[in-house]
Amino acid sequence: xxxxxxxxxxxxxxxxxxxxxxxxxxxxxxxxxxxxxxxxxxxxxxxxxxxxxxxxxxxxxxxxxxxxxxxxxxxxxxxxxxxxxxxxxxxxxxxxxxxxxxxxxxxxxxxxxxxxxxxxxxxxxxxxxxxxxxxxxxxxxxxxxxxxxxxxxxxxxxxxxxxxxxxxxxxxxxxxxxxxxxxxxxxxxxxxxxxxxxxxxxxxxxxxxxxxxxxxxxxxxxxxxxxxxxxxxxxxxxxxxxxxxxxxxxxxxxxxxxxxxxxxxxxxxxxxxxxxxxxxxxxxxxxxxxxxxxxxxxxxxxxxxxxxxxxxxxxxxxxxxxxxxxxxxxxxxxxxxxxxxxxxxxx
Amino acid sequence: xxxxxxxxxxxxxxxxxxxxxxxxxxxxxxxxxxxxxxxxxxxxxxxxxxxxxxxxxxxxxxxxxxxxxxxxxxxxxxxxxxxxxxxxxxxxxxxxxxxxxxxxxxxxxxxxxxxxxxxxxxxxxxxxxxxxxxxxxxxxxxxxxxxxxxxxxxxxxxxxxxxxxxxxxxxxxxxxxxxxxxxxxxxxxxxxxxxxxxxxxxxxxxxxxxxxxxxxxxxxxxxxxxxxxxxxxxxxxxxxxxxxxxxxxxxxxxxxxxxxxxxxxxxxxxxxxxxxxxxxxxxxxxxxxxxxxxxxxxxx
Amino acid sequence: xxxxxxxxxxxxxxxxxxxxxxxxxxxxxxxxxxxxxxxxxxxxxxxxxxxxxxxxxxxxxxxxxxxxxxxxxxxxxxxxxxxxxxxxxxxxxxxxxxxxxxxxxxxxxxxxxxxxxxxxxxxxxxxxxxxxxxxxxxxxxxxxxxxxxxxxxxxxxxxxxxxxxxxxxxxxxxxxxxxxxxxxxxxxxxxxxxxxxxxxxxxxxxxxxxxxxxxxxxxxxxxxxxxxxxxxxxxxxxxxxxxxxxxxxxxxxxxxxxx
Numbered sequence: 001x002x003x004x005x006x007x008x009x010x011x012x013x014x015x016x017x018x019x020x021x022x023x024x025x026x027x028x029x030x031x032x033x034x035x036x037x038x039x040x041x042x043x044x045x046x047x048x049x050x051x052x053x054x055x056x057x058x059x060x061x062x063x064x065x066x067x068x069x070x071x072x073x074x075x076x077x078x079x080x081x082x083x084x085x086x087x088x089x090x091x092x093x094x095x096x097x098x099x100x101x102x103x104x105x106x107x108x109x110x111x112x113x114x115x116x117x118x119x120x121x122x123x124x125x126x127x128x129x130x131x132x133x134x135x136x137x138x139x140x141x142x143x144x145x146x147x148x149x150x151x152x153x154x155x156x157x158x159x160x161x162x163x164x165x166x167x168x169x170x171x172x173x174x175x176x177x178x179x180x181x182x183x184x185x186x187x188x189x190x191x192x193x194x195x196x197x198x199x200x201x202x203x204x205x206x207x208x209x210x211x212x213x214x215x216x217x218x219x220x221x222x223x224x225x226x227x228x229x230x231x232x233x234x235x236x237x238x239x240x241x242x243x244x245x246x247x248x249x250x251x252x253x254x255x256x257x258x259x260x261x262x263x264x265x266x267x268x269x270x271x272x273x274x275x276x277x278x279x280x281x282x283x284x285x286x287x288x289x290x291x292x293x294x295x296x297x298x299x300x301x302x303x304x305x306x307x308x309x310x311x312x313x314x315x316x317x318x319x320x321x322x323x324x325x326x327x328x329x330x331x332x333x334x335x336x337x338x339x340x341x342x343x344x345x346x347x
Numbered sequence: 348x349x350x351x352x353x354x355x356x357x358x359x360x361x362x363x364x365x366x367x368x369x370x371x372x373x374x375x376x377x378x379x380x381x382x383x384x385x386x387x388x389x390x391x392x393x394x395x396x397x398x399x400x401x402x403x404x405x406x407x408x409x410x411x412x413x414x415x416x417x418x419x420x421x422x423x424x425x426x427x428x429x430x431x432x433x434x435x436x437x438x439x440x441x442x443x444x445x446x447x448x449x450x451x452x453x454x455x456x457x458x459x460x461x462x463x464x465x466x467x468x469x470x471x472x473x474x475x476x477x478x479x480x481x482x483x484x485x486x487x488x489x490x491x492x493x494x495x496x497x498x499x500x501x502x503x504x505x506x507x508x509x510x511x512x513x514x515x516x517x518x519x520x521x522x523x524x525x526x527x528x529x530x531x532x533x534x535x536x537x538x539x540x541x542x543x544x545x546x547x548x549x550x551x552x553x554x555x556x557x558x559x560x561x562x563x564x565x566x567x568x569x570x571x572x573x574x575x576x577x578x579x580x581x582x583x584x585x586x587x588x589x590x591x592x593x594x595x596x597x598x599x600x601x602x603x604x605x606x607x608x609x610x611x612x613x614x615x616x617x618x619x620x621x622x623x624x625x626x627x628x629x630x631x632x633x634x635x636x637x638x639x640x641x642x643x644x645x646x647x
Numbered sequence: 648x649x650x651x652x653x654x655x656x657x658x659x660x661x662x663x664x665x666x667x668x669x670x671x672x673x674x675x676x677x678x679x680x681x682x683x684x685x686x687x688x689x690x691x692x693x694x695x696x697x698x699x700x701x702x703x704x705x706x707x708x709x710x711x712x713x714x715x716x717x718x719x720x721x722x723x724x725x726x727x728x729x730x731x732x733x734x735x736x737x738x739x740x741x742x743x744x745x746x747x748x749x750x751x752x753x754x755x756x757x758x759x760x761x762x763x764x765x766x767x768x769x770x771x772x773x774x775x776x777x778x779x780x781x782x783x784x785x786x787x788x789x790x791x792x793x794x795x796x797x798x799x800x801x802x803x804x805x806x807x808x809x810x811x812x813x814x815x816x817x818x819x820x821x822x823x824x825x826x827x828x829x830x831x832x833x834x835x836x837x838x839x840x841x842x843x844x845x846x847x848x849x850x851x852x853x854x855x856x857x858x859x860x861x862x863x864x865x866x867x868x869x870x871x872x873x874x875x876x877x878x879x880x881x882x883x884x885x886x887x888x889x890x891x892x893x894x895x896x897x898x899x900x901x902x903x904x905x906x
Contacts, residue, residue, distance in 0.1 A: 367727040368727075370723045370724060370727025370731075371727040371728065373723055374720040374721070374723065374783065374787075375724075375739070377779070377783075378746075381758070381779075385754075385758050386749070386754075386757050388757065388760060388764070389753070389760055389761075446650050446653035447654045449650045450650055450651060451654075460898075462654075463898045464892055465658050465661065467901050468662065468888055470901060471837055471838070473841035473880050473881075474841070474843045475843045475858040475862055476665070476861075476880050476884075477664055479668055479861065480665055483664070483667050483671055484667050493680070523661060524661070577748070580750075581751065581752050581753065583844065584843055584847075587847075601752055602847075605756050606759070618750070618757070622750060
């Protein structure tokens with residue numbers, strides 16, 4: 001087992017940073033801790049690194065209890081959000097610092113560092129100072145500083161949040177590839193759902209210090225287990241109403257509307273969710289499809305690759321996304337919305 | 348004045364094209380009259396001659412300066428002593444300022460405020476009171492000797508005062524708050540995550556301090572030393588109050604010569620030398636600081 | 648841990664001479680420590696001493712007038728300095744701050760010889776001017792700092808809603824920076840109140856500020872009366888420290904960046 005967290009808890013005064021958080025991470029797994037700011041994800045990361053003293057619980061790395069070890073004895077690599085590169089040391093010296101402390105011999109230090117710099121495409125930068133590097137380069141140096149020490153666990157604290165959008169998207173892929181190649185067990189803290197969805201083997205969604213759902217990106221996105229997850233990850237239409245059973249089928253009633261939903265025991269649930277991109281907008285007088293709902297376009301937002309429409313369906317506003325195929329629907333146009341039963345879920 | 352600059356920082360409170368002249372003029376005039384002219388005057392006076400009984404006589408002679416650098420008594424007992432005491436007390440005050448500065452940097456909220464006020468308080472209390480308290484503690488049968496005798500650490504009372512040792516100690520005491528201010532400036536620029544990163548890669552507390560915190564705080568230590576050194580080279584109140592004539596540091600000699608012996612030209616010469624010495628210290632230390640910043644010691 | 652212990656020891660060491668003085672002033676056995684009982688005897692003796700009483704009034708007068716002058720000049724010049732750009736700005740800054748860099752003994756001697764030449768020595772005027780020179784850098788620095796901290800968009804907002812520039816100053820700028828001005832004034836006052844070195848050069852026999860009076864006293868007599876007078880000085884310093892810390896923060900006024 002790479003990393004195992006048992007029921008850890010921490011409060012600051014009256015604020016609960018995390019409570020009863022447990023998590024098992026397999027060797028080589030890439031796990032994201034995802035949640036809004038203040039959800040306790042950074043506290044968990046810093047507790048693993050040894051910078052937060054826990055009120056309760058234990059932390060094991062490779063079955064070794066590290067709960068009470070000082071930060072410098074844990075062999076857990078942490079990439080800081082602001083990178084925390086030492087400004088008075090060159091790239092090479094930044095990387096060499098930890099190795100020197102371990103007593104690695106200079107020739108070996110040189111070899112390890114040059115190997116890592118080459119791996120990360122930083123070979124030419126070894127004599128530079130941090131402030132002479134671009135944001136993306138600093139980010140990679142911070143990663144390299146951890147990797148040279150071959151940490152048991154790699155912890156990343158929102159490492160891409162200080163980069164501009166384009167670079168961030170590029171670094172996601174690079175980081176994921178690198179993690180695969182090095183095979184290091186990784187815990188990744190982020191508030192960016194796209195980042196978590198695109199990089200992780202599994203995602204841990206946190207809210208107010210509690211774990212609300214753990215699962216693969218697909219699982220988290222397609223079958224959220226509670227309204228918070230459904231709302232936090234992706235966009236979602238959320239309608240209040242009640243489920244009814246008729247003729248062996250299940251329906252969800254919102255005002256005058258009735259929408260067919262997957263069969264099952266849903267009596268206790270009163271909220272219907274479906275994603276805007278799963279709503280098909282059909283033009284014409286009487287098209288064919290499931291759950292056809294007549295409506296009128298209220299508002300249109302241009303998103304480049306897609307359009308987002310707000311559609312009035314008998315007093316209920318539904319958001320629908322459709323790809324930009326060159327013939328957008330006009331505001332005021334009357335349309336039909338198709339929502340397939342399998343795209344609906346109740347919570 | 349940049350008229351095209353639309354920034355509303357530029358309040359035109361006074362009419363006319365250059366209101367800043369009107370705003371700055373009173374202070375500049377005051378300083379010129381009672382600060383720049385007196386300083387120039389003292390430089391001029393340092394070239395006068397002293398005739399016993401006649402106060403001073405206008406002249407243009409370097410004899411006052413020559414006396415200072417050729418008379419073995421002044422070289423050995425005053426200049427050398429001044430340099431030695433100033434260097435030792437500066438070095439010691441920098442070392443002793445580190446723990447409180449680190450302590451303040453690492454504390455937060457009320458504790459930080461309390462510690463900061465405690466360290467800065469001596470700057471807002473009269474030198475006479477501080478040294479008086481110092482005398483009460485360190486005199487023959489004062490608190491310090493009672494404690495030391497009581498603990499059997501010494502056999503007879505230590506002579507803390509009216510010697511170079513006591514003056515040095517008191518100068519260290521006076522300098523520490525100034526150095527702490529400078530150190531805080533540097534230490535607060537040391538991002539806590541830099542220290543955490545060092546811990547994360549395996550450094551213990553001491554290694555982290557020596558390799559990360561200390562090098563990054565050098566600019567503060569340098570500017571702190573600069574302040575302490577200029578204060579200590581020109582010290583006169585501490586040796587006057589604590590050492591008397593037994594510790595004739597240059598500043599004290601200047602005072603005695605001008606006000607007690609009535610040899611104003613000679614006192615003036617000594618003080619001009621002190622002024623030059625402190626300007627030299629400032630110049631050299633600024634160069635060092637500049638070089639440090641160029642070497643990327645600067646931490647934004 | 649090491650830092651904490653040594654740090655606290657040094658902080659205690661810095662405060663010890665101040666604490667000891669205050670204890671002695673109220674101790675019935677004077678310098679004999681540990682204290683044996685509470686007494687106001689030393690204060691009674693102090694207020695019956697003419698030199699101390701006169702010194703108190705001299706100090707009060709000099710500190711009031713000198714810090715008023717310094718604050719007035721500091722306020723005007725800080726506005727001129729911060730709000731306008733002009734050639735030689737760096738030199739003006741250097742001029743205003745330089746009295747802090749010139750060694751006290753040099754400044755004292757220069758002022759002494761200058762006032763002797765002007766036949767102004769041993770007057771209140773000489774003391775006031777001498778003190779004001781040392782205070783100008785303090786008030787200039789404090790007021791420029793509060794002007795720099797001032798968010799200019801507040802003035803922009805006032806102008807935007809139609810206030811004239813003078814109304815903006817009177818209703819927006821001044822109310823916001825007045826704490827800075829007050830802190831600068833109190834700092835100046837207490838620095839003058841405490842000043843020993845410049846006073847020693849400029850005080851003759853007629854007008855002797857309190858710190859110099861203490862010095863003259865302990866030269867010949869060393870008893871707890873001096874501790875009592877010192878305590879009066881310290882007490883006023885304590886009030887000033889408290890007020891400055893509550894208004895602007897002592898650290899900010901003394902040039903410590905926010906942590």
